[in-house]
Amino acid sequence: MRIAGADEGICFNPRVVRGFVAFSRVVGALLVACALAIFLATAVLGTDAREALPWTDATPRLNSALAFLLAGCALLLCRVAPKLSVGLSLAVAALAGIEVVGHVLQATEYAPDARWLGMDASRRMNELAALAFMLLGLVGAAAIMGRAIWLREALVVIVIGIALASWASWGLVLAGEEANLLRRLPVVTALLLLLLCLGWMSAVPTTGLTRIAVADSLGGAFARRLILPALLLPVLITFSLAMGQSRLGLSQSLLYALTAALTGGVITSMIVWVAFLLDRSERLRRTGAAARTEADTDGLTRLANRRALDGALGRIWRDGEDAQLAVLMLDLDNFKSFNDSFGHQAGDEVLRETAGLLRAAVRPGDLVARYGGEEFVILLPGADAAAARRVGQRVLEAFRANAWPRRPVTISIGAAVRQPGDTPDSLLQRADAALYRSKQDGRDRFTADGPA
Numbered sequence: 460m461r462i463a464g465a466d467e468g469i470c471f472n473p474r475v476v477r478g479f480v481a482f483s484r485v486v487g488a489l490l491v492a493c494a495l496a497i498f499l500a501t502a503v504l505g506t507d508a509r510e511a512l513p514w515t516d517a518t519p520r521l522n523s524a525l526a527f528l529l530a531g532c533a534l535l536l537c538r539v540a541p542k543l544s545v546g547l548s549l550a551v552a553a554l555a556g557i558e559v560v561g562h563v564l565q566a567t568e569y570a571p572d573a574r575w576l577g578m579d580a581s582r583r584m585n586e587l588a589a590l591a592f593m594l595l596g597l598v599g600a601a602a603i604m605g606r607a608i609w610l611r612e613a614l615v616v617i618v619i620g621i622a623l624a625s626w627a628s629w630g631l632v633l634a635g636e637e638a639n640l641l642r643r644l645p646v647v648t649a650l651l652l653l654l655l656c657l658g659w660m661s662a663v664p665t666t667g668l669t670r671i672a673v674a675d676s677l678g679g680a681f682a683r684r685l686i687l688p689a690l691l692l693p694v695l696i697t698f699s700l701a702m703g704q705s706r707l708g709l710s711q712s713l714l715y716a717l718t719a720a721l722t723g724g725v726i727t728s729m730i731v732w733v734a735f736l737l738d739r740s741e742r743l744r745r746t747g748a749a750a751r752t753e754a755d756t757d758g759l760t761r762l763a764n765r766r767a768l769d770g771a772l773g774r775i776w777r778d779g780e781d782a783q784l785a786v787l788m789l790d791l792d793n794f795k796s797f798n799d800s801f802g803h804q805a806g807d808e809v810l811r812e813t814a815g816l817l818r819a820a821v822r823p824g825d826l827v828a829r830y831g832g833e834e835f836v837i838l839l840p841g842a843d844a845a846a847a848r849r850v851g852q853r854v855l856e857a858f859r860a861n862a863w864p865r866r867p868v869t870i871s872i873g874a875a876v877r878q879p880g881d882t883p884d885s886l887l888q889r890a891d892a893a894l895y896r897s898k899q900d901g902r903d904r905f906t907a908d909g910p911a
């Protein structure tokens with residue numbers, strides 16, 4: 460089953476859409492769990508003890524934990540209680556907004572850890588976290604309300620950029636470089652912020668940038684496989700090289716060389732991956748096309764079968780009322796007696812020979828189909844009654860002139876031309892009635908539909 464996309468006719472893969480929504484819920488639950496763990500640790504250890512621990516630098520402050528708790532709940536509830544979810548997201552934006560104002564007011568004399576509105580340093584988020592939460596609170600509200608989709612995506616991309624740059628920056632700090640503004644975003648906060656971004660993008664996956672990743676197409680398959688590695692690999696490379704420099708003492712020139720080699724390797728691997736995907740999809744397309752052709756082909760004569768004929772008639776009728784069309788219905792004469800006299804195998808040979816004669820009698824745009832048993836149908840798009848008669852006569856002549864191995868074989872033909880108000884069935888019925896008259900009148904002849 461496919462869900463048609465609301466815009467641009469994108470078809471979404473429902474299984475992938477469900478997967479994205481489930482991912483956003485997992486992210487919501489993870490954020491709630493992390494926030495509760497931070498609150499619990501603070502309650503058990505006390506604020507002072509927590510501040511003294513070596514990992515304090517890397518974990519979210521209490522206000523960040525509160526923001527994660529609210530945002531996680533918003534993600535979990537966005538489908539069941541959208542209004543409550545919008546409220547929670549706006550609360551995140553408000554909480555972070557207050558912090559942003561605090562940082563702006565203190566910016567002239569930089570004092571990030573100062574008290575603000577009664578909140579001490581252990582509680583307050585830093586300036587980058589505040590900015591990111593404020594943006595993500597707005598993103599969450601916009602995502603649930605389905606508003607300002609492109610602004611929402613732009614904000615998400617900004618926060619993803621902040622989170623990734625902070626990670627890379629942490630690598631450089633571990634390598635002994637000076638602490639910088641980005642490094643002030645605790646590494647766990649950066650990770651959870653990245654997850655929150657991805658969570659909001661996945662919560663309503665059929666809108667915005669994510670809609671290509673849930674598309675039921677080759678583009679969708681590429682996006683699903685390549686976007687995350689493309690986002691994360693440069694950061695991981697920076698991080699690991701910086702660590703390599705600090706732990707292994709690599710020189711600057713060797714570091715540059717390694718960066719070039721790794722980047723080249725990563726880009727090449729991605730291209731190879733894309734090439735594999737393209738190749739597989741091309742092979743699947745070819746196999747699918749071959750299977751469709753086989754399903755539309757009669758095994759004995761290799762002509763189009765009844766299914767293909769119905770499909771072709773359906774297409775002609777869908778294309779419009781005015782298109783001219785003639786139909787020939789053809790039936791081998793006294794075929795039962797041929798079978799009885801010479802056997803079924805010989806009868807099959809006649810059917811195959813018939814297919815060749817009929818194919819040779821029509822133009823490339825016409826369709827010859829085996830209707831069943833020893834009955835055939837020819838569709839002549841664009842043909843009128845005179846053209847249909849010409850084709851019918853050509854078939855009769857070809858049968859008469861053919862060197863049949865056992866005994867001469869003849870064929871009877873009935874023709875009908877499409878009239879206003881015809882359906883595929885009514886047209887075939889009129890051709891069949893004309894064929895019946897050919898049989899009645901002595902076989903081996905062409906009869907057109909209409910008054911005798």
Ligand SMILES: Nc1nc2c(ncn2[C@@H]2O[C@H](COP(=O)(O)OP(=O)(O)OP(=O)(O)O)[C@@H](O)[C@H]2O)c(=O)[nH]1
Nearest residue numbers: 790791792793794795796798803806807832833898
């Ligand atoms: N060999 C062979 N015979 C087939 C096949 N399909 C149908 N037939 C035979 O075609 C014969 C059709 O016989 P009838 O419907 O009585 O028609 P007829 O003998 O051609 O008589 P008229 O149509 O009145 O000229 C039957 O004997 C079927 O067994 C097939 O795939 N192979």
